[in-house]
Amino acid sequence: MRNALLYLLLFATLLPTVSQWGTIAYYQVNKAYIARVLCENRNKPQLHCDGQCYLAKRLKAQQDRQDKETTQRVQNIAPIQLFCESGLQFTFGAPAKVGQQPVYRYVLAHYSAPSSSLLRPPGLLV
Template identity: 65%
Template sequence: MKNALLYVLLLATLLPTVSQWGTIAYYHANKAYIARVLCENRDKPDLHCNGQCYLAKRLKAQQDKQDKETTERVQNMPVLHLFYAASERFLFAPDWCEQLLTALPVYRFPAYNTPTAGLFRPPQV
């Protein structure tokens, strides 16, 4: 059961790629019929088209259809905002706050010396 589900999911994932190969395989399997009936240049044998115009037209139509579906899917995709930026105004402090802050003593942290000087020394034998 798991293997069947795996193959179905794999086929569904690879289907857009396989569809172009399917068109190419159909062209090679029916090259004589396409060159004789469906080719646009069948009345001009000196071009040696052999139905390649039909193949190019079908591949372009498939690509256009796939591009259209992709753009529609992207345009209809809901937008998920992960971050919210609050638009707050910055209020500057009045003059009396600045004077108060400059009058208060600023606490300074003492210089911190790491105690690694005694740890990193060569071993004594």
């Protein structure tokens, strides 16, 4: 069961890169049919196209479709807020004497350091 799941995930991961190879394999298997029926230059045998124009169009369309899907995925990703200043408070004190600059102080929210057991160098076992 685990092997089947592993192969399924591996196949799903490699599918976008395999799809171009699938198109090329389809072209190689059906080369005679493509050259005879689907090729744009089938009436011009001196060009020796043999359906390569059809293959190029299919690969270009596939690449454009993948680019469009990637662009849509990137545009739909929600932005991530990296910094939060909700614990920062400013207090403004009055100047001690006339003519002096006012005193500005800020107070940070309570900070608790992570557990010291997490931040130990490797090799030191206590």
